[in-house]
Amino acid sequence: MKELFRKIISHNSSSQKNLLLINVILLQTVLVLFVTLWAYFAINGIILVSLQLITAFSLLVAVFLTVAAIGLVNEITRLSQKERELEINKAMMEKDKELISILSTHRHDFQNHLQVIMGLIQLGRNDSAVGYIKEVTKSLRQTSSTTVQIKNLEVAAMFLMKKNEAEERNIQFQLEMKSELVGLSVPATDISRILGNLIENAFDAVSVIPEKEGRVVRVCLNEGAQQFIISVWNKRPLIPKDIQDKIFEKGFSTKGMAGSGLGLAIVKELTEKHGGSVQLVSDTETGTEFTLTFPKMTADVSA
Amino acid sequence: MEDIRVLAFFYIIQAALMGFVGMALIGVRLSWKQVLLIGLMQGIVVYLCRGLCAIFGLPFGSHSFISFLSLIVLFRLVLKMRWGIDFAAASLAFITVMLSEGLTAPVLYTYAPHVFQNLDNDVRRYVWLSYCSDWLLIVSALFLGTTKYKLMDFRGQSGKV
Numbered sequence: 001m002k003e004l005f006r007k008i009i010s011h012n013s014s015s016q017k018n019l020l021l022i023n024v025i026l027l028q029t030v031l032v033l034f035v036t037l038w039a040y041f042a043i044n045g046i047i048l049v050s051l052q053l054i055t056a057f058s059l060l061v062a063v064f065l066t067v068a069a070i071g072l073v074n075e076i077t078r079l080s081q082k083e084r085e086l087e088i089n090k091a092m093m094e095k096d097k098e099l100i101s102i103l104s105t106h107r108h109d110f111q112n113h114l115q116v117i118m119g120l121i122q123l124g125r126n127d128s129a130v131g132y133i134k135e136v137t138k139s140l141r142q143t144s145s146t147t148v149q150i151k152n153l154e155v156a157a158m159f160l161m162k163k164n165e166a167e168e169r170n171i172q173f174q175l176e177m178k179s180e181l182v183g184l185s186v187p188a189t190d191i192s193r194i195l196g197n198l199i200e201n202a203f204d205a206v207s208v209i210p211e212k213e214g215r216v217v218r219v220c221l222n223e224g225a226q227q228f229i230i231s232v233w234n235k236r237p238l239i240p241k242d243i244q245d246k247i248f249e250k251g252f253s254t255k256g257m258a259g260s261g262l263g264l265a266i267v268k269e270l271t272e273k274h275g276g277s278v279q280l281v282s283d284t285e286t287g288t289e290f291t292l293t294f295p296k297m298t299a300d301v302s303a
Numbered sequence: 304m305e306d307i308r309v310l311a312f313f314y315i316i317q318a319a320l321m322g323f324v325g326m327a328l329i330g331v332r333l334s335w336k337q338v339l340l341i342g343l344m345q346g347i348v349v350y351l352c353r354g355l356c357a358i359f360g361l362p363f364g365s366h367s368f369i370s371f372l373s374l375i376v377l378f379r380l381v382l383k384m385r386w387g388i389d390f391a392a393a394s395l396a397f398i399t400v401m402l403s404e405g406l407t408a409p410v411l412y413t414y415a416p417h418v419f420q421n422l423d424n425d426v427r428r429y430v431w432l433s434y435c436s437d438w439l440l441i442v443s444a445l446f447l448g449t450t451k452y453k454l455m456d457f458r459g460q461s462g463k464v
Contacts, residue, residue: 019387022455026394030371033401038364040405044412046419047363 021075024068031061091189099157105164155181158192159219162199171203171215179223181230185297186274194270195219197263198232198290205288206234226296233289239282247280267292304354306426313430315346317400317437320444321374325396328443329388330453341377348373371397388457395454396440403439411436 035058041047042054113136120129159175166173184191199219206215214235222229239247246252250265267290271278276294319342326333333341352366352373371393378389411418411432422429434441446452 019385019391019457023387023390023394026391026398029398030394030401033398033405034364034367037401037405037408040409041363046412049362049364053362 017075017079021072024072028065028068031064035061088189091193095157095189095192098161102157102160102164155188155192155195158196162196162203166203166217169203169207169215170211171206171217174216174218176218176220176222179221179228181221181223181228183297184228184294186270186276186294190270190274194267194292195230195232197267198292201263202232202234202288205237209236223296228292228294228296230292230294231289233287235287237288238284239280239288241282244280244282248278304358305350308426309430309433310346310350313433314349315342317433317440318342318345318349318374320437320440321345321396321400322378324399324440324443324447325374325392325394326378326382327447328395328399328454329392330456331382331384331388331392333382337381341374341381344381345370345374345377348377367397391455391457399440399443400437404436407436407438 035054038047038049039054039058042049042051113132117129117132120126120132163173163175181191186194199217202217206217209215216235218231218233220229220231220233222231243252248264248268250262252265268278271292271294274294276292279291279293280289281291282288319338322341322345323333323338349366349370352369355361356363356366356369374393374396375386375389378384378392379386382389418428418432422432
């Protein structure tokens with residue numbers, strides 16, 4: 001019967017599955033009510049039905065209810081697992097889109113560079129062409145020298161994208177790589193979300209500073225003996241003391257209508273989910289710095 | 304067989320209410336014509352079913368199961384919707400009726416047992432008592448008829464065939 005239930009479920013679309021699940025629950029209710037009424041009337045001698053018949057029917061109903069309940073629980077568990085997988089796939093797709101977007105930008109840039117080089121060669125300015133190639137190569141090295149060290153492709157892609165975004169917004173984006181984060185037990189999708197949110201917030205914050213005063217956002221990846229330490233820093237603006245405690249609360253935003261108030265709440269939730277913690281320091285001495293710490297995975301020696 | 308007046312004054316009306324309430328609870332509003340058609344046909348099925356169960360000595364309660372199945376088939380024939388939708392509507396209608404009867408019967412048996420004496424010989428009392436025990440169905444019908452409430456919304460997947 002369990003197999004039959006599974007077969008019926010697996011051959012239906014999701015809307016039909018929902019309907020089937022609801023119907024199983026409704027049928028359970030009908031049967032329970034029916035048996036209850038039947039037993040009540042029979043026991044009080046209002047109707048003439050043998051108690052053996054009621055007992056047999058009740059047992060059948062109990063078996064059906066048990067099998068149906070197990071089937072329902074299994075199906076709900078399976079559906080929630082599918083939902084989780086779907087969320088992960090969705091996040092991965094977003095990252096793939098970002099990668100494609102970066103590659104498209106680079107392809108476009110390379111086409112432009114090639115056209116310039118071809119033009120210089122056609123004009124017979126070979127020295128200028130060589131100089132241009134050197135300049136482009138130097139610029140590329142500067143951009144990717146740090147990010148290529150990151151073993152995790154999604155995180156590297158996220159940093160590249162943020163670097164491009166920073167250039168567009170006239171923000172100086174510095175990445176200090178003192179650790180390659182090898183052994184960090186946080187999934188790539190989650191660490192990308194955490195860092196993406198913090199960097200985006202820092203970009204938004206420094207955007208209010210006039211360009212001539214220097215818009216700088218610095219990300220530092222570091223590690224100690226027991227933990228990984230990641231910080232996102234910007235000199236200004238500072239976060240007032242009275243709102244520093246509320247900043248990680250859901251719905252709280254300093255961006256008014258433009259902010260959803262979810263970014264930092266997600267950062268905190270995801271960080272804590274992976275055993276980490278997030279701290280905020282915002283004063284004139286330090287500037288504004290969000291520091292994430294994640295414990296290092298310790299090998300089980302006894303195993 | 305039961306008195307034919309029970310069919311005319313109770314079974315048809317009860318079946319019509321069940322049809323309306325069952326479908327309205329899942330977000331499907333029936334027209335008057337559909338309600339009356341379902342009421343008439345289901346009322347006759349219930350009447351015949353109860354009579355035949357008594358004649359052939361089938362255990363009490365069999366008629367409920369047969370009526371349940373017949374309501375599903377009637378929904379399918381009249382409204383031409385998916386079996387799943389018909390099943391859900393019929394289940395909800397029966398749950399309403401059984402809840403109503405389940406709540407009313409013990410109270411009546413405890414506090415007014417005399418109303419059940421010689422019930423088969425008094426059609427008028429039988430009909431009134433039946434309406435009393437179906438109070439939840441009547442209240443539900445009135446509520447659903449005057450509001451747009453729905454317990455579930457299956458309109459998007461009614462899948463008319």
